[in-house]
Amino acid sequence: MGSVQRYKTTQGTRYLVRYKKPDGTHANKRGFRTKADAQQFLAEVSVSISKSAYIDPVDSRVTVGELAATWLLDQAAVLKPSSMHVLESAWRTHVGPRWGEVRIDAVRYSDVRAWVTEIARRRKATTTIRAYGLLAAVLDVAVRDRRLVENPARGIKLPRKTSKRRVYLTHRQVDLLASEALHPVLVYFLAYTGLRWGEATGLRVADVNLARRRVNVQENAVMVNGAVVTGTPKTHAARSVPYPEFLDDLIRAQLSFKHPDDLLFGDGADPQRLPNSRDGWFAAAVRRAMRIDPTFPRITPHDLRHTAASLAISAGANVKAVQRMLGHASAAMTLDTYADLFDDDLDFVAQALTSARQAATLIVHEQSQPASPHDAAAAQRGLPGQSGAEPTSRGI
Template sequence: MGSIEPYYLKGPTTATGNPRKEDLRYRVRYRKPDHSQGAKRGFVRKKDAENFLNTVEHSKSQGAYIDPADARATVATLGGIWLKSQTHLKPSSFRPVEIAWRLHVQPKWGPYAVGDVRHSEVQTWVSTLSKDKGATTVLRAYGALAAILDVAVKDRRMPVNPARGVDLPRKSGKARVYLSHDQAQLLADNSGKHSSLVLFLAYTGLRWGEATGLRVRSLDALRRRVNVTENAVSVGGTIVVGTPKSHSSRSVPYPAFLSEPLARLCEGKSRDALLFGGGLDHVRLPDSRRGWFVAAVKKSQAADKHFERVTIHDLRHTAASLAISAGANVKAVQRMLGHASAAMTLDTYADLFDDDLDAVAMALDHAKTASNVSR
């Protein structure tokens, strides 16, 4: 058990030379779980000191004691440690997290002791940030702060995470654009030397980094398959080569009409050369405002009034759409796109299966009619 002892503040005394009663304070001394000495002073009433001591002893018995010294660690200190621990993230995933920490979390919360962070302040910060920033930026910044405070809870620096449970903005789903066969060909025709790459993306569903990371040896011309084992992404202007997004390689089929264009891309290249481009340097993602892809889209829109504005990632959606309309089942599309599960494929492309409901109804009607006729 701890102890409570009185003491007097230094100050003027009474006429008799004794300390004034209003200067009386109480100090609590207690032993921490690690058997070191702890103390807290400044209690005006003895009852308050007793309540504090009882709280300390109860938290020790419940294994929930928080050392006030540990709670004084700053968010900046723990944030730096947390950021260094994110080694499981790919460079392309780590960079936006680091930017969110540097631009939004550290300037606001860095000087705070973790024990001083309040739920209401986090909510105000999120709401203020949401006025000027998009939902993705806000969620990423909030996620970084919440993760850092989760570490503080696990380190027994605070009992609960005050960032959890705040109201967050919702990301509005972007409408997907699916090209038809004719539109995909039109876009490829307007892409110049990149026409084969555009068709390849539209009919295999590979991500840009997966496609531009392919090497000649990745191509299995006899089976019409490409083995996806590398992913080349631009991180801060530097191409970083790693494993695919799912961390696992996969074999993806391509239609026969792509055999000849792909064979031409292999001509004069070694097995280790890159399939697309000159063979040595990775083809970089075109500028989203003035690049060759934007120019090809504008030409296509001029030629086809129904041609919508598309991004390179929409070619991946197009591949899923064309595969499903051709009769591919969900598991096949999942493997082609490299999704973690068929459920993820269904969640992502649920809109593409709406027509299947009509087909089910028609099939049931035909089966019922056939049953009636046979009877």
């Protein structure tokens, strides 16, 4: 399988290991100070080859940046432009500058951990997790390609994401916001259908079914690098979403003088852009509503999606119906996302258990009551008494 040879250098005697790789070519590694070290290396190589676990050192000399370039191209083929934009940004900002020129066999667990700690100190947990996930995914490819024995980035403890407190508007607050908004119909539509901004602004006239009061969500218009890109909905699946009857006239007004291929909202040609979070028309409407009603919360357009879930659940809609309306992958996801909206159900469970226990206790109490003296005497004579006991027959 291989051999160990001695040779002389200016620093003294060194040992060279020669061995045959699985593909039949020869390789060598020099510089061992003792024969024992050289023999141990040869033994380890021989075992790895016999177990089909051999990693060619030449393959490990590729840089993280070289592998990442291929990995990002692969992701671009399967991810939406908006998701791809986030990955590319993470590579340019965090991963590439630190690891782009580093050979994959030089990546150390402790170095990755220190890098993650540094990002977490300056950025939010979401940014840290995304950057770490990108590096780990690229190194996973190196392991699958048999360039590395194991991924040195795996097993690092990451910061926890803290969920933003959700805000739910009441019916009255939705009315107030709509009355102060530049586009009141869109406010009502988002608050009572739960569509994402891109899904609502991607709707076309042909997607509206007036007879059933439903819209067919088939497209999603999202902002990527300053341009609106239209694609499939977030889950890649079309869905039918109902809207309440009181929106009927407002929706019909949006359809006026438009062709089936025109967009439902806006001028019919270009999707409405998400308003700026500081000085856009939506933020301005929120500020005016807060001046009118001091209890009005500061919200974003996406909070109207949460409002739709809240209003539907409080109206008695079951979880499965809410899941389909929102386009969640499963009812479990809806429950996890809006667990706080089901606190009243927990109160109902407690009340139901109390009622059940009281009923059971009452039955046990009635069954344990002793019979009256008249009933006991009648039972001994085999005659019916007040308890309704059946008469007995002495001949049986």
